[in-house]
Amino acid sequence: MPLDTSLVRKPFKVIGTRVRRPDGIDKVTGRAKYGADAFAPGQLVGLVLRSPHAHAKIRKIDTSKAEKLPGVKAIITSADLPDLTGGDRSMRDILENCMARSKALYDGHAVAAVAAVDMHTAKQALKLIKVDYQVLPHVTDVDEALKPNAPLLHDDIFTEGIEPKPTKPSNFIKIAEYGHGDVEAGFKEADVIIEKSYKTEQTHQGYIEPHACLANVSPDGTGELWVTTQGPFVYRNQCAALLGMDINKLRVTSSEIGGGFGGKTHVWGEPVALALSRKANRPVKLVMTRDEVFRATGPTSSSSIDIKIGVRKDGTITAAFAELRYQNGAFPFTWAEFGAMTCWACYDFKNVKSVSKDVVLNRPKCAAYRAPSAPIAAFAVESTMDLVAAAIGMDPVDLRIKNAAKEGTKSSYGPVYGPIGIGPTLEAAKNHPHMKAKLGKNQGRGMACGFWFNFGGQTCVDVNVTPDGSVTVAVGTVDVGGSRASLALAVAEELGVPYEQVRVIVADTSSLGHNDMTDGSRGTFSSSMAAVDATRKAIQTLRERAAKIWEIPVDEVEWMDGTARAVGEKHGNKAPLSVKDISAQAANTGGPIAGHSEIVADGAGVSFATHICDAEVDPETGRTSIKRYTVIQDAGKAMHPSYVEGQYQGGAAQGIGWALNEEYIYGKDGRLQNAGFLDYRIPVCSDLPMIDTQILEIPTPNHPSGVRGVGETSIVPPLGAIANAISNAAGVRLNHIPMSPPRVLKAIKAAKKK
């Protein structure tokens, strides 16, 4: 039976209701098991020794004294993790990031690890390991790293995208370009041209649960890993490859997850824990401290951006140009390129161009952070859009509506859009009561738009009907934002049974086929597609079993409202058979009743949002308070509206922290100065207003329920919306994120001097 992903236009009975979340009680009572909550008999404590230098050659590591310390069971260095990557650059970088080889590339880079009987012994052992470093010059600023004489991190990076290929290595990884039309000609048509440069500092996802795992490798070559992750299958595949294990010998079980936002899509300490366990022949638990999470996992890029927009007096934007320079941390990737792809995606411009420059420098390897790269680019674009509106005396919402992308627009990254939601979110913003609310003293209102892609990917789901007619669903995509509830709703809707009759679990990697990670806003989109497919297969089996019970042909059995019905006049006196009735006779009609689905849930659409923010700026201190905040976003179909609202609110809350306070601060020595939540301040409840949400439902045609991914787009507009609100509140334009009190105060004082 081929998978039919097309939208089923029918009234929903359970989808769209606010049912009780299945993980709620365990999470609020402390019963839920997270990464650090697993224990195994004889387990050891794993600790990692990290480089105190931003850039240093490792001349020698002497572990002899530490090895003699009673209670130390294993010590590993890169020598215990040989390079098995076979020339695969990306896997080699993962290996080198997990354990430094010839050089330490950032403050916090792992250089050795210990497994000992307790924490005290493990800490003592770390102190006994002697590393002979040759400290090298370092660079932690993106523009400095691009300079010709900057300290060089890798001797095998030759800038990609430049012809002819450079002959000298540099920190400049890649240049890329997107857009269409002729921007130079477009700028000549403009009445007004606005040019502005921006900087954003590095931020961490700030998930509350640190990375933690329990690794257990047996002498027979099999292994188990309990871990907090967004992608147990990807962790399994990567760890097995790095350790030279057959994939089927490593079973990974994901714990409950205390936030990930992209940071738990990469392996960090897990291969180290497995290598320690293999060497010690004992289970090893490795739990990062908050200091380690900041210094040695993957924050998002810091950046430097130039924007130029040309506009006619009637509000028609004639040309737009952006150059985006993002740092990737110590290992090459293409985070700036994704900024270049997304920065102009909300708009319909005849002439548009974006250029990205990706750079390596001496900071931790950057990882995905919720709509990775897009919020940074949107901050620069949306700030400049407000400057353009002010320059021609036009309302900022009207300027955006006039230039908004729509169905048939050629997007700035290439393809022509199908039906999209930016226009409806802007119209909803224009008409929202928030836009008309009175502002108080020192308060200003700002708005901004945002764009992000949706993904699908490989997905595998089992639906099992139990002997009492209740249903279990096993999925391989980790539930980071409510997917268990959404999937139970999808299965209940398709099967025609109450939500409470369906229980969803996240299966381990030995129980299902490969599943991609929970990233790219794909969890509910892809898993519900597979869950519906598996349920349809189970329904087919239920119909066949009902036919056997009734001793009639299966094509005379239809499925309606959770029951098998015999159709036709001759069967008019047969009572419908429920799932419970049929499953009770499963043993005598062919055995267990199940449905299974393995799909690639491709063909996802794109996502847009518009946010409105009221900010109050204290002119004496420069402190900004967010007084009111509204998120308007298209969800396609909100399976569980409370979770969708939660995603909208969560993205806005993270964006508020990013905009106002969060910042990696490096000293001149290249060391991170604020690796803790005391000095790296994320917003807490008392910092935030109740974040209002408006869910628009423009169904995607390529999903049975019309679902779009909603997990990421909500973090794209806040930086720009808040910058615009601060500008309107304090009369100063901030071009540097975060807009912390000292920066705002400095801008206010500078404006007064003029």
Place this chain on the structure above:
Amino acid sequence: MTQFPATEGDHIHTVHLWGALRPLVGGRETVESSARTIRELFRLLSEAYPGVEAHIKRGVAVSIDGKIYRDQWDTELPPGAEIYLMPRIPGG
């Protein structure tokens, strides 16, 4: 019109390439192809322009009339469809 893998017939697509692929096909922004599926398109591209294969291994997404396909290489390229090759983007 370029000679690349296009053959005579009515199933000819203009395939738009993102910047990183253009140097590998002689600097062109588009190529013509008679491929009927993503798989066939990738095969024909790799045969004609060996440098493209490394990008395909690294991950290429295909936008077909604005919908993005990353893995389902059996997906058909309908006549008249707009085809864009894009880098495969990670999510958070």
